[in-house]
Amino acid sequence: MSSIRKILIANRGEIAVRIMQTARRLGISTVAVYSDADVQAPHVTLADEAIRIGAGPVGESYLVIDNILDAARQTNADAIHPGYGFLSENADFAEAVQKAGLIFIGPDAEAISLMGNKAAAKRRMIEAGVPCVPGYEDADQSDERLIEAANDIKFPIMVKAAAGGGGRGMRLVQDMDELKNALVTARSEAANAFGSDELILEKAIIYPRHVEIQVFADRHGQVVHLGERDCSVQRRHQKVIEESPCPVMTAELRADMGAAAVEAARNINYVGAGTVEFLLDQSGAYYFLEMNTRLQVEHPVTEMVTGLDLVELQIKVAQGETLDLKQEDVSLDGHAIEVRLYAEDPNNDFMPATGKIVAWRPVTMDNVRFDGGVVEGQDISPFYDPMVAKVIAYGDDRETARKRLVEALRQTALLGPATNRDFLVTCLEKETFIKGEATTAFIGEIFGETGYTAEPVSNETVALQGVLHFIHDRGQALDRAISVPDALKNFSTTGDLQTPYSLLIGEEIFDLTVSSAQAGSYQVDITFEEGAETILVETHDDEQVTPDVSLSFNVNNKIFKSRAVFDANVLFHAMQSADTAIFLSSINQLHVTDDGADGSAGGLVTAPLHGRVIEVFVKVGDKVEEGQKLAVVEAMKMQHEIFSEVEGDVIDVRIVSDQQVSVNDLMIEIAEEDAGDKEDA
Structure with a gap:
């Protein structure tokens, strides 16, 4: 057994702060790593030591394994906690940490590698007898084979990146006409996000719930589950609201799904905190979706209903301790609901918002928890996920927790960048959610094709x-x-x-x-x-x-x-x-002095957000139609297509592939064809 003295947290934001809080309570020193964009970030000032690891872009800082290991050596850290995101599910990183003689607070590299590939993970789960969605996960990645497999599975189907998750490289395909374009887009997104364009196909389960089981395992053969979380409310496959317990869960179903999750972990000799995700259909049948080999963003709802500190359990298991927890000791008391507060603009297709946080006043309420990673005066950077905080409310029952969460959000002030707070409140107050009937189709059904629109200003x-x-x-x-x-x-x-x-x-x-x-x-x-x-x-x-x-x-x-x-x-x-x-x-x-400039003229195509240009489809001299695709910009590993709002001739193109753009940068200029020209034509 190795006692951990000092942990380097290879992450930033709220999860870095969260890990440091538990480490401090356990008497363990902490080391923060930071990029140039995070010099004044809260996780830097909270840590006992802090080491710069590079420039703002993640590829020059938080994803550079050598820089992180060097920071650990400089500070004599004896363990590294990866948090979530970044390198947390990178098998090479886990292996490099262990080879450096450090403790990796997470599973072994072999488990990360196996479960990190959806195709390999699904094959292993089928062998283990865990229920899986019918689909295609073989090595032949040719369009011809994928099209043939899609016909065998029957539409609708899901196209997914084999190497990742979080909605990137994922497409719902209703028929064969949509499939070829979906394969191209999913491959591109997957390659950019995960370095692999391998895809799998799965039968689309209509109106399912997304229910995940939290598992924990030590190195002495003990594996338990800590109940479930319902993460059905999603936007573009990104979780928006999470809760525990699941509103439709029964004791029998929990025991069955929990046993399947424990078997999944046991089958791969898993160690530490992991989450086995399932789709739960309306009949009560459930299907393995994927396994996340790390601490989840939504872990606080499990902590609030079990009374356990999951980060503390991670540290103890990493030290070689036996889980002082038997399955019969685990009970879920009360109800907890979490929302993710993002700096994003719901009125502009949820584009990430950047800029200065002018004021940040989270409310103080009983049974309400804020896991935050920002401070007043800090700039929201275009380089990272725009989540500002997680807000979690607990109650003796679901309705008490829901009302408490709504009130906490209403009384919280975050002034500066646009946020999704009002959208979150709207979701929580919809009758479907109140009744506990939300499925993964909830947001699409509630807001339709036009999406969320804020109420007019009174x-x-x-x-x-x-x-x-x-x-x-x-x-x-x-x-x-x-x-x-x-x-x-x-x-x-x-x-x-x-x-x-x-x-x-x-x-x-x-x-x-x-x-x-x-x-x-x-x-x-x-x-x-x-x-x-x-x-x-x-x-x-x-x-x-x-x-x-x-x-x-x-x-x-x-x-x-x-x-x-x-x-x-x-x-x-x-x-x-x-x-x-x-x-x-x-x-x-x-x-305000008016210089007469109009940056929003229809022919001036500006960047809707900070990001990287993936592809440009037009050149000077091209004639474009209204609604024609002009370019694709990637932000936060999600691709956003840019369309022309006018018909006319392209007279200037100021962007090229792989170029970084800032919000409102002029990208393309189109000489709009006037009504007279159209009539003459």
């Missing part, structure tokens, strides 16, 4: 936004004044002083005036093409715009709670009422 919301601009501007003016008696504030010799604003909120401009006859009382007049509306806003709170103080406003007899902050002339605002909670940002265009 006039009351616009009015409150205007009042906050007014309070801020008045405060700045008073700060510049030598001395202004309270009795003269808001005073005007010609009646109430009206201050005009032209607020850009989202893509809309709202023209309004704000006046204040006395402290805490405001009249907002909003002008529309069809008329105007007057809205009264009152507050008895100390009037200041700061995220540290929650102000209460009465807006036309409706109460709003407000936290706000200005940064670079932009007002970032978190507001909450009895029936809504939203983040808004606005800028007063009357304070």
